[in-house]
Amino acid sequence: xxxxxxxxxxxxxxxxxxxxxxxxxxxxxxxxxxxxxxxxxxxxxxxxxxxxxxxxxxxxxxxxxxxxxxxxxxxxxxxxxxxxxxxxxxxxxxxxxxxxxxxxxxxxxxxxxxxxxxxxxxxxxxxxxxxxxxxxxxxxxxx
Amino acid sequence: xxxxxxxxxxxxxxxxxxxxxxxxxxxxxxxxxxxxxxxxxxxxxxxxxxxxxxxxxxxxxxxxxxxxxxxxxxxxxxxxxxxxxxxxxxxxxxxxxxxxxxxxxxxxxxxxxxxxxxxxxxxxxxxxxxxxxxxxxxxxxxxxxxxxxxxxxxxxxxxxxxxxxxxxxxxxxxxxxxxxxxxxxxxxxxxxxxxxxxxxxxxxxxxxxxxxxxxxxxxxxxxxxxxxxxxxxxxxxxxxxxxxxxxxxxxxxxxxxxxxxxxxxxxxxxxxxxxxxxxxxxxxxxxxxxxxxxxxxxxxxxxxxxxxxxxxxxxxxxxxxxxxxxxxxxxxxxxxxxxxxxxxxxxxxxxxxxxxxxxxxxxxxxxxxxxxxxxxxxxxxxxxxxxxxxxxxxxxxxxxxxxxxxxxxxxxxxxxxxxxxxxxxxxxxxxxxxxxxxxxxxxxxxxxxxxxxxxxxxxxxxxxxxxxxxxxxxxxxxxxxxxxxxxxxxxxxxxxxxx
Numbered sequence: 001x002x003x004x005x006x007x008x009x010x011x012x013x014x015x016x017x018x019x020x021x022x023x024x025x026x027x028x029x030x031x032x033x034x035x036x037x038x039x040x041x042x043x044x045x046x047x048x049x050x051x052x053x054x055x056x057x058x059x060x061x062x063x064x065x066x067x068x069x070x071x072x073x074x075x076x077x078x079x080x081x082x083x084x085x086x087x088x089x090x091x092x093x094x095x096x097x098x099x100x101x102x103x104x105x106x107x108x109x110x111x112x113x114x115x116x117x118x119x120x121x122x123x124x125x126x127x128x129x130x131x132x133x134x135x136x137x138x139x140x141x142x143x
Numbered sequence: 144x145x146x147x148x149x150x151x152x153x154x155x156x157x158x159x160x161x162x163x164x165x166x167x168x169x170x171x172x173x174x175x176x177x178x179x180x181x182x183x184x185x186x187x188x189x190x191x192x193x194x195x196x197x198x199x200x201x202x203x204x205x206x207x208x209x210x211x212x213x214x215x216x217x218x219x220x221x222x223x224x225x226x227x228x229x230x231x232x233x234x235x236x237x238x239x240x241x242x243x244x245x246x247x248x249x250x251x252x253x254x255x256x257x258x259x260x261x262x263x264x265x266x267x268x269x270x271x272x273x274x275x276x277x278x279x280x281x282x283x284x285x286x287x288x289x290x291x292x293x294x295x296x297x298x299x300x301x302x303x304x305x306x307x308x309x310x311x312x313x314x315x316x317x318x319x320x321x322x323x324x325x326x327x328x329x330x331x332x333x334x335x336x337x338x339x340x341x342x343x344x345x346x347x348x349x350x351x352x353x354x355x356x357x358x359x360x361x362x363x364x365x366x367x368x369x370x371x372x373x374x375x376x377x378x379x380x381x382x383x384x385x386x387x388x389x390x391x392x393x394x395x396x397x398x399x400x401x402x403x404x405x406x407x408x409x410x411x412x413x414x415x416x417x418x419x420x421x422x423x424x425x426x427x428x429x430x431x432x433x434x435x436x437x438x439x440x441x442x443x444x445x446x447x448x449x450x451x452x453x454x455x456x457x458x459x460x461x462x463x464x465x466x467x468x469x470x471x472x473x474x475x476x477x478x479x480x481x482x483x484x485x486x487x488x489x490x491x492x493x494x495x496x497x498x499x500x501x502x503x504x505x506x507x508x509x510x511x512x513x514x515x516x517x518x519x520x521x522x523x524x525x526x527x528x529x530x531x532x533x534x535x536x537x538x539x540x541x542x543x544x545x546x547x548x549x550x551x552x553x554x555x556x557x558x559x560x561x562x563x564x565x566x567x568x569x570x571x572x573x574x575x576x577x578x579x580x581x582x583x584x585x586x587x588x589x590x591x592x593x594x595x596x597x598x599x600x601x602x603x604x605x606x607x608x609x610x611x612x613x614x615x616x617x618x619x620x621x622x623x624x625x626x627x628x629x630x631x632x633x634x635x636x637x638x639x640x641x642x
Contacts, residue, residue: 016318023321023336042335045321052317055310075366080567083359083542087559090546103539110366110535120536124543132547136190141550141559 020049078109095141099125145273146498153502157510161202166511169209170518176210177217177229178526180354180545184214184230186552188477192484200485201500205507207481208461211474212264212511213518215417215457219256219450220523224249224530225371225541227358231350232417232453234583235425237357239438239445244371246441249530250381253523254388255446257516259399262392263451264512266403267410267458272505275462283467285412287598288610292619293412294588294595297419300426300626315577319585320592322347330597342557351549351558352565352586358545359566360573362538370537371530382524389520392447398428402451409452410459417456418587422580424452454512461508465489465501 024046082105089098103121132138169191176187187210195203218229223240236256243252285293298316325336326346337343365371392399402424409420428448429438438445463469468489470476482489487497494501529537549558572579603609611617 016314020318020321022338023325042321042324045317049314049317049321052310052314056314073367076363079363079366079538084563086542087546087556087563090559091556099543103543106539106542107535110538112533112535120540124540128543128547132551138186138190138547138551139554140547141556 017049017053020046075110079106082106082109090141096125099128146494146502149498150272150502150506152499153504154506156201156499156503157507159202161198162205162507162510163514165198165202165206166209166507166514167518169206170213170511170514171522173210173213173215174217174220174519174522177214177219178221178522180221180225180227180229180358180541180548183350183552184211184474185477187214188474188481192477192481195481196484200482200487200497201503201507203481203485204478204500204504205511207478208504208508209511211478212454212457212508212515214474215454216257216260216515216519217522219260219453220253220519220526223252223256223446224527225358226361227354227541230417231353231587232421232456233449234353234357234418234580235421235449236446236453238425238449239440239442241361242439242441243443243446244530248384248441249527250384250524251388251391252441252443252446253527254385254390254520255392255443256388256450257385257519257523258389258392259402259447259450260454260519261512261516262399263403263406263453263455264457264515265509266400266451267407267455268461268505268509268512270407271458271462272502272509275466281411284615286613287595287602288613289615289619290412291592291595291599292616292623294592296619296623296626297423298584298588299623300423311576312578312581315572315579316581316585319582319587320589321585322582323586323589324593326590328597329594340557342553342555346590347586348549348552348558348561349587351552351562353583354545354548355562355565356569356572356579356583358541359563360570360579362541363566363570365534365538368534370533385520385524388443391443395444395447398444398447399451401427402448403455406452406455406457407459410456411463412459416460417453420456420459421449421453422584425449458508461505465493465504 024042082102086098086102086106089102092098093101100121103124104117107117107120128140133140172187172191173184176184188207191206191210195206198206215230215232218233219236219240221227221229222233222236223244226237226241226244228234228237240252240256243249323346325343327334327344334344405424405427406417406420409423410416425438425445425448428444429435432438432442432444434442434444460470460475464475464479466489468479470479479489482493487493487500545562546559549562550556552558568582569579571577572582599610611620
């Protein structure tokens with residue numbers, strides 16, 4: 001983990017370059033029959049990004065910039081995994097069940113212990129159902 | 144300038160029992176929508192639009208503008224309390240509002256936010272009442288080249304003032320512009336950078352990206368804290384603090400006056416809107432402040448400048464909507480729909496044929512702002528208690544609220560994942576000092592730049608230098624160059640002083 005932190009700290013811009021390259025690559029393969037330039041702004045931006053990344057890289061090394069604190073912390077990782085699982089779960093189990101279980105798991109991981117843990121999810125679901133679904137007529141995801 | 148018989152007739156139209164009810168319900172709905180992450184003013188307006196069918200035109204329009212005004216102010220409340228702008232225009236409010244909340248001064252911050260919003264709104268409608276003609280004349284002077292020059296100026300000016308490291312700030316800005324171009328190109332109709340997802344062909348939903356970028360990193364930092372307010376946690380939630388904030392902001396008349404003027408000016412410009420208005424005003428206030436170093440750490444001037452400009456831009460946007468029929472944002476586009484639903488067509492003919500209605504609407508909006516002060520103070524005070532709610536209850540609740548808000552935007556689960564991805568991008572940018580704001584500005588203005596560049600190339604392909612034949616383009620371009628030179632001059636001077 002220490003090495004991952006170190007690599008990300010010094011090559012932090014690299015991930016954006018990869019994303020930008022993927023984006024540029026996708027667009028450079030687009031054929032426009034009329035000859036109109038759909039990648040007009042994208043091409044110069046990509047090259048500009050590469051040039052600026054050199055300065056960013058130099059600045060990171062010359063000034064020896066360090067990030068504050070740990071990049072990967074236990075609680076933050078739990079948070080990100082729980083939220084992603086919840087969002088994916090909506091697709092499979094529907095909004096109500098996923099929300100109920102997500103609320104309990106998340107509260108527990110953040111330190112809520114005891115039987116009262118069941119009250120906030122029930123209360124929240126009732127509020128969301130009546131306010132969004134009944135009053136504002138807003139559809140809920142896979143209700 | 145002002146047609147006084149029409150104005151008096153317009154005021155007479157307002158003396159109906161329906162008006163206070165329309166303002167009350169519109170304002171409450173707007174404020175509630177504003178404080179829910181992911182819910183936009185446009186969505187709120189779309190919900191009530193069919194309900195206005197049975198109403199007379201003025202009541203319907205007053206109801207719609209009340210929702211709009213309420214949500215703009217509600218967005219600021221959310222920005223102060225949980226560092227999440229409820230509306231894009233409230234981005235700048237988070238910079239100083241949230242640090243004040245963390246220090247236990249949330250009620251003072253909310254008082255400042257509400258009073259400066261009300262003042263900005265009232266001033267903009269008064270200016271609108273007396274200067275709608277010159278405002279539309281100015282707006283008509285802004286073509287593609289002028290807008291392009293202005294957008295570039297705003298990006299550079301704000302980037303210079305906000306970033307910790309210039310290269311990282313520029314890097315984030317360019318990446319933001321690149322990401323903003325995801326979707327179908329307006330001029331060629333070709334889908335760009337969609338990675339095969341049909342949902343991205345319409346482009347990225349900006350409000351969801353903004354919420355993801357600000358809210359998820361904040362919730363990530365909250366997992367290690369007991370509640371939002373970690374300073375003065377035992378301090379009582381007093382309404383007196385709210386009034387203290389109101390008094391403080393009224394005293395700082397230079398800040399709200401300049402903020403309102405910036406807001407009105409930017410609001411008039413097509414497609415500029417509340418976000419550019421509040422960011423420009425914030426940057427200007429920072430530039431000319433004696434307490435530059437306090438900006439971003441809980442400086443009251445930061446909140447006042449951002450919020451006065453945010454609500455003042457509403458009057459400007461309304462001017463362009465009423466006189467030219469051009470909606471500056473999605474919300475004003477729905478209001479335009481409200482006009483059409485009642486057989487009214489905004490433009491020069493609207494003043495000629497329905498003068499009393501237009502003046503009634505403008506004066507009604509001034510009354511609305513006064514009501515707003517009371518409602519918003521009441522709601523903000525009670526919503527303010529959120530800062531003491533335990534993290535293990537608040538974090539999951541906000542996540543499920545954001546997921547509903549994101550889904551409601553286009554009824555698509557895909558948008559919930561956009562929220563998550565932008566949350567990670569926001570956290571990453573923040574972690575490595577890449578200035579999330581620069582990325583945000585790039586994201587917000589990138590499409591505008593792309594469209595303007597395409598138009599400018601079509602218009603001036605024979606001689607690109609013709610762009611500078613416009614006095615406005617030339618002036619803004621010179622200002623941009625001067626700002627850059629001034630920045631580097633100051634940077635070199637500071638380095639020399641350090642050595």
